[in-house]
Amino acid sequence: MEQPAKKRSFISPRTGTILGIIVIALAVFGVLRSGPHEVEHDSLFAPPPPPTVVVTNPVSSTDLHQKYNYNGVNITFTRAEMASKFSDDFKPGGTYVVRVSLNTTNNNKDTIGVDYVSLTRLILPTGQSIKGKVASISAAVYPGKPQSGYIDFPVNDKVDLSQIKLQFNKTILA
Incomplete structure (x- = not known):
């Protein structure tokens, strides 16, 4: 009986192993090179401005x-x-934006969730109620951790801000 002829490989096993190691080394180098930049490393120790x-x-x-x-x-x-626009407003709505700034403090022992956008309304001098479109403030209010942020309201016409009112949780604020 005749034995089947062995197929010859184009490269030797040793050469294949060396090529595999080189490819893996290049991939690791590429991943490490594309990682966070120097400035981002600083953010591990202090928040960026x-x-x-x-x-x-x-x-x-x-x-x-x-x-x-x-x-x-x-x-x-x-x-x-x-204003017509704020650069950090990514949800355009009306011709103008009324930005209302706010501060919060949680006096509880537990974290409280507050959905600022759905609970807050801007009441225009005409009596029209405008729902907020975006809030920068976190909905999670942690105990003893004050926070600041804003809620944006889209409006189509200029508004006399000295005449506006805010409604929060169905209560008009004075």
């Missing part, structure tokens, strides 16, 4: 002193600003 917000066509602003206690969370609305 917040980006500067650019306001396009600022119209007006006013200070607010409206407070509400929601399930032990003190919410203070501090300022209203109107």
